[in-house]
Amino acid sequence: MAFPSIAHVALTVSDLASSAAWYELLLGVSPVLDEDAGGFWHTVYPLAGGALLGLHAHPQTDSDDRFDARRVGLDHVGFGCANREELQAWQSRLDELGIAHGGIVDAGYGSGLSFKDPDGNALEFFAPPS
The missing domain is CATH 3.10.180.10 (2,3-Dihydroxybiphenyl 1,2-Dioxygenase, domain 1)
Structure with a gap:
């Protein structure tokens, strides 16, 4: 059995409105989904090949926190x-x-x-x- 391709990637962001505007400019598309996902907000963009890129806004996220590739997790x-x-x-x-x-x-x-x-x-x- 072949391992499946990646269907989506979701990134947690500190300011959904700002990040959504930035990603829409970069990707050149509007979201296909923008909803309350039960505990967090979920905005999703289509990518070539059928994959999706999601932005997640959690109420508990520290607005001053920033990504660091040196931490365990996503690089x-x-x-x-x-x-x-x-x-x-x-x-x-x-x-x-x-x-x-x-x-x-x-x-x-x-x-x-x-x-x-x-x-x-x-x-x-x-x-x-x-």
């Missing part, structure tokens, strides 16, 4: 690009949106373009080696 979320040209297009798009990034970094296993959301959640565009 980053990587979005796949077909090739380096697509990666370069995303770099230009991040520049247009005023989103700081680390520039394209090439390695033997592929090329990545890292950036962060308003809560510091680590995100990356990644292309396989050409």
Whole structure:
């Protein structure tokens, strides 16, 4: 039996309104779901290939807390690009949106373009080696 692909990723955010606006600008889409999920608010965006990206707002979340990849748990979320040209297009798009990034970094296993959301959640565009 083959292991299934990832269906969705959900990120906890400190300010849902601010994060939702940021993600809508980045993704270029509106949420397909925006509801009270029983104890937390759940806003969900469609991604290419049928996957979903969710934002969760919990009433208990400390608004001053920020993501730290050095803690146990999620390190980053990587979005796949077909090739380096697509990666370069995303770099230009991040520049247009005023989103700081680390520039394209090439390695033997592929090329990545890292950036962060308003809560510091680590995100990356990644292309396989050409």
